[in-house]
Amino acid sequence: MAPPDSIARDEWQVRCDLAALYRLAALHGWDDLIFTHISARVPGPEHHFLINPYGMMFEEITASSLVKVDQAGAKVGPSEFDVNPAGFIIHSAVHEARDEAHFVMHLHTVAGVAVSARREGLLPISQHSLFPLASLSYHDYEGVALNPDEKARLVSDLGKTSLMMLRNHGLLTLGHSAADTFLKMFMLQRACEIQIAAQAGGGELIRIPSQILAGIRAQSDKVMRGSGAELAWPGLLRRLARQNPGHDA
Template sequence: MAPTDMSPEEWTTRCDLAALYRLAALHGWDDLIFTHISARVPGPDHHFLINPYGMMFEEITASSLVKVDRAGEKVAPSDYDVNPAGFIIHSAVHEAREDALFVMHLHTVAGVAVSAQRDGLRPISQHSLFPLASLSYHDYEGVALNPEEKVRLVADLGRTSLMMLRNHGLLTLGHSAADTFLKMFMLQRACEIQIAAQAGGGPLIEIPASILAGIRAQSDKVMRGSGASLAWPGLLRRLARQNPGHDT
């Protein structure tokens, strides 16, 4: 039940965002207290929710999330600070894209490894085809503390909903927590498969471009349609079994 000092819509968003943090931890995608997942607070104010800096992902709850404005300044009391480098990236995406209600950024081993490869993600698995249908790249510019980088990041993102931050990690955005998670799952799994396939040492077979073109036409149905909405309730049930309490 939503606290009396916030709307039911904000509470629902908080619960979904806290679930994303705990699911990232459950899948081994966290990087101690670093990297971030954010959400736009429903309503007319340009406010956002992000993790309390210093709290492990598996500990985050709906009520512990920090509410900030576009500049990353807290607009509600919290004992925790916000990582300024983390919010530079997220604020840029939220401001540029109306469909970016959730933004997920990770430093997974496989994701960073593939982002450092000159060819990036290659079409060598079925899992890779769906990310490749809407994938962009942004070159590394150092720790994200320069607000001027936001312009270049947004230009590189364009209308895609998945991004590889070169030498840095992965990013997905979506209109829901379910949509954002499924995109990250597919992208991360494709990276894991690519690293495993390359470790075999033999030549790799790439999927023909004609098949990728066909996948682009189907990607909306698979990546954010019934696939995301069907998987999300099961993921929440898994959380309830293995790490309950995100919605407190």
């Protein structure tokens, strides 16, 4: 769909990609009613961002319904919807600290919260786990994210990683593209699902040797970004077109 006259073409592409991320999260069963967030940086020097209209379900979100906000989370331009302040505290911290964080995805999946609540966190027990473990950090729970002072601690814990477990809370990934950000979340979420299933079966878990994990670190960028993410993204958009069309409206 062509962008409205009031929206620049490059911003419209970001809006379409972000709306697709929301609908893909819903399609995979990763949404939590209206209570988690995915954000994107708007191209240009203004330091504006796009986030979900608070009150819309993920499967309803369209490119045109996304709300543009500034670094403080205040709306830029008219919108009938508000923005969740707790949601944007986390996202603004990551966008401000990491230039390559064009997209930030934060979810409250059952498996993600469950693993985040275990002291040992994500374990190297599956091939899926190895790619997130190559760039995974942890941030301790500080309550509902309404305190701006938490931003500095979250950024410090994030460091240079691109995947994070928010303890007792959920999962977070960042990326230079929607494709990159989605694939990181898919791998992290799938690794959590596998771990919960393995632990539910009882008995001793077989950990993958550390030397294999070290070798995966050298390959993770190619798999989680670049060729892997860009190859998967067109197929994901085709799935959306079949099962929940209209995100680019």
